[in-house]
Structure formats: structure tokens, C-alpha cells
Amino acid sequence: MKIYKPKKESDYIFLFSLFNIKNYKYIEEVSESPDAIKEKTKLPGRSDYIITLDDKKIGWFSFRQKGNTARFGIILHRNYQGKGYGKEAMRLLEREAKKLGIKKLKLEVFEVNVRAINLYIKTGFKETNKMIIMEKKI
Numbered sequence: 001m002k003i004y005k006p007k008k009e010s011d012y013i014f015l016f017s018l019f020n021i022k023n024y025k026y027i028e029e030v031s032e033s034p035d036a037i038k039e040k041t042k043l044p045g046r047s048d049y050i051i052t053l054d055d056k057k058i059g060w061f062s063f064r065q066k067g068n069t070a071r072f073g074i075i076l077h078r079n080y081q082g083k084g085y086g087k088e089a090m091r092l093l094e095r096e097a098k099k100l101g102i103k104k105l106k107l108e109v110f111e112v113n114v115r116a117i118n119l120y121i122k123t124g125f126k127e128t129n130k131m132i133i134m135e136k137k138i
């Protein structure tokens with residue numbers, strides 16, 4: 001498994017296909033286009049990476065860094081979920097975080113996303129706060 005920073009048009013097209021309900025059923029905000037994703041990756045503090053396996057793009061992770069703390073997101077293509085690649089990707093994620101001077105990683109995860117929660121527990125994360133998300137149609 002390797003990682004690289006998205007650069008080419010085809011990278012953003014891949015990310016556009018990845019940020020989809022088929023790969024992540026709890027996705028809240030679907031981007032409009034590969035270009036919209038490209039713009040988001042340029043936001044201050046943001047660092048994005050494409051995960052590859054045998055030169056095939058299989059996933060993505062990203063940091064939103066403020067000082068030495070960063071929130072992160074990770075998504076593997078559905079064909080590569082549940083096969084242990086998440087743990088390998090988390091090792092690369094931590095290695096990259098250290099290179100960026102990140103000392104604390106944070107994340108938010110839905111309670112029903114048991115696989116993701118198990119991955120985080122197995123890679124040393126601990127629950128800190130519970131948050132309730134509410135909404136109202138107006």
C-alpha cells in the first residue's frame with residue numbers, strides 16, 4: 001500500500017467517485033463535481049492523500065489541521081472494505097500526520113458505523129465526548 005497527494009484530473013475524478021453513498025453510506029455532503037473537490041483540498045490546513053494498492057487507487061484520507069491537532073477522514077472503495085486494508089491505511093495516515101507535525105488526531109464517527117469504530121479502537125483511539133446531532137427542516 002502506498003499514498004500520494006492528488007494532483008491530476010483523474011485523481012479528482014477518482015475522489016468524486018469515492019465520496020459516494022455506495023462507498024460511505026453515512027456520507028452527509030456529496031460534492032457536486034471533481035472540481036469542487038479540488039477546491040476543497042486547497043482549504044487552509046487541509047492535506048489529502050490517495051491510497052493505492054498495486055498501483056490501483058483504492059481510497060483516500062485527509063487531514064484538517066489546526067496547530068498540532070488534526071481531524072481526519074478516511075474512505076476505502078467498497079471493494080476494499082472489511083479486508084484489513086483500513087488498519088494498514090491508518091499506519092500510513094499516522095506516519096504522514098507525524099511528518100506534518102500533528103500531535104493529536106481527532107475524528108467524528110456515527111455510532112452505527114461499527115466497522116469504523118472497531119478500526120479506531122484497534123488503532124489506539126479512545127472515546128472522549130459524545131455529541132448529539134440534531135436537525136430541523138425549515
Ligand SMILES: CC(C)(COP(=O)(O)OP(=O)(O)OC[C@H]1O[C@@H](n2cnc3c(N)ncnc32)[C@H](O)[C@@H]1OP(=O)(O)O)[C@@H](O)C(=O)NCCC(=O)NCCS
Pocket residue numbers: 023024025073074075076077080081082083084085086087088107108109110113114115116118119122
Ligand atoms: C472505515 C474503514 C476505513 C475501515 O477500513 P476496513 O479496511 O474496512 O477495516 P478493517 O477490515 O481493517 O477492519 C477493522 C476492524 O473492524 C472490524 N470489522 C471489520 N468488518 C466489520 C463489520 N462488518 N462489522 C463490525 N466490525 C467489523 C474488525 O474487528 C477489524 O479488526 P480485526 O480485523 O483486527 O478484527 C472502511 O470500512 C471504509 O472506508 N468505510 C466507509 C467509509 C467510512 O465509514 N469511513 C469512516 C468515517 S468516520
